[in-house]
Amino acid sequence: MEILRYSAFTDRPDGGNPAGVVLDAQGLDEADMLRIAKEVGFSETAFVTATEAPDRAHTSDRTHTPDDTHTPNRTHRVRYFSPRAEVDFCGHATVATAVALAERGTPGALAFQTNAGRVDVMTEMAEADGHGLRATLTSVPTSSEPVAPQHLASALEALRWSEDDLDPAFPAHVAFAGNHHLILAAASRERLAELDYDFEALEALSRDQSWTTVHLFHRQTDTLFHARDPFPLGGVVEDPATGAAAAAFGGYLRAIGWEAVGTPITVLQGYDMGRPSLLTVTTDASDPRVSVSGQAVVLT
Template sequence: MTTTVLRYAAFTTDPDGGNKAGVVPDATGLTDEQMLAIAAELGYSETAFLTAEPAAGPSATDPTAAGADRAFRVRYFAPTLEVPFCGHATVAAAVAVAEASGPGELRFETRAGSVPVTVTAGPDGVLRATLTSVEPRVWTPEDGDVDRALALLGWSADDLDPALPPRYAYAGARHLVLAARTRERLAALAYDFDALAAFMTERELITLQLVWRASAAVFHVRDPFPVGGVVEDPATGAAAAAFGAYLRDLGETGAAPGAGAELTLHQGEDLGSPGLLRVTLRAGDPRVRVTGAAVRLPD
């Protein structure tokens, strides 16, 4: 069986920027072991595997074909494990579908739940995908968790921004949010890979969401991802969604209490692979929307 694997850079329009993702547009018949092997061989932080929903239309064997039902089962594999949800691979997969069958509304059924995705084409012809997260949660870390994470990062409590206290946040995957007091602290990232991976595995964390606030609604972020076999994720949509929920929970969105907000996250600059993530919070809707472009890479 020949499996088609597409390659994209997500949260960018530059093939040299953003976060690379694999997309398998038809994963029908692939075993877990085969999907993990494909993701490991590709080496990107995640690869998305799509299969048509049982109610798919006349093109059930190719869910990206024109006329196919635009609802998909999606699974996400890092080089070392399956994750419940991945934002940048969702953006890449949605753009892949739109390139084959046109922009519009999609539905991705993931291990974390149902994720609506809207793909639009801008005046510049660039396709951008907006995912709507599952309902998020934010909670206070257990005693000792923050101290342990800081020690593994080589940070101290004085390195943290007191206005943005540590929290666990979830919007499809779990993340520990730690806000740096300075941009220099965020830039100087070095950590014990194996020890941090062990800590994160114990806490069922996908990444650490390390952030620095440049202004009320603009942030620079970095995401260590050792549990996936990757030192750092260059642009992390799932963490961006969780971070939006975190800021709303703290009342730190830069908007009036209860109002919607638009946030801009810059990620990947310290890796030489800049990406841009837009986070939208709507009044009265607990879910978080994350928007980004994606560009296909040469085969």
């Protein structure tokens, strides 16, 4: 068994979000995978526990049939573990796994069967000159609902924020794209940059409400956003790039009727941590899912 290490949503090893990848995890039980995730020490490690060729791939559980011609050439069963627990879906580890598979001879269209449902993935060269690989994941169908006032108040207290720190143009929601994420808009870039929260309080609230991360963002333009994602539930103060939250964020923008929906949106994350990351989020009015794309590079 080989444990690979990649950084996702970046084209350089000192950027993005590191993820462990195990492509041959057949035979490992949950205790083994949790132990390996702890040893790797990243926010998540992905484990490919089974692979099927197209003629054996199960497609009956698809929740949505897109209008495209990308038939997966492989279906992979993938599970994700933080150092503390299994996570139903992880975006940056999905991108890392897809790039790792493409580098080993399985490029193009793939399907990942996750605990959250089927996630379609496409890998391709990132640039015209053939430098680097980019992966695009298409999430399970998204949803988004306003957060209960008492839970918003508890979150603001844990974040050490006030109501005045929020951008009134963006209502506070809990959004889903495989996991649930609290979505909060900072009124200023400075407020976002000064993140200093009560880890224990936010962890307890996230556990109680089943929020995988708290997705904090600030709008720079209609199609450019800055984001930060506390992940205390996974034992991580902050993620430098969070593909699952970015997918949920895309669903959130569609749910609130954001005027730029349908245009690719850029999310810049990790800059305040010194690990710059770039995520591209794309929505489609006719598809309840959201696509998130980015590069991934090997960590040595």
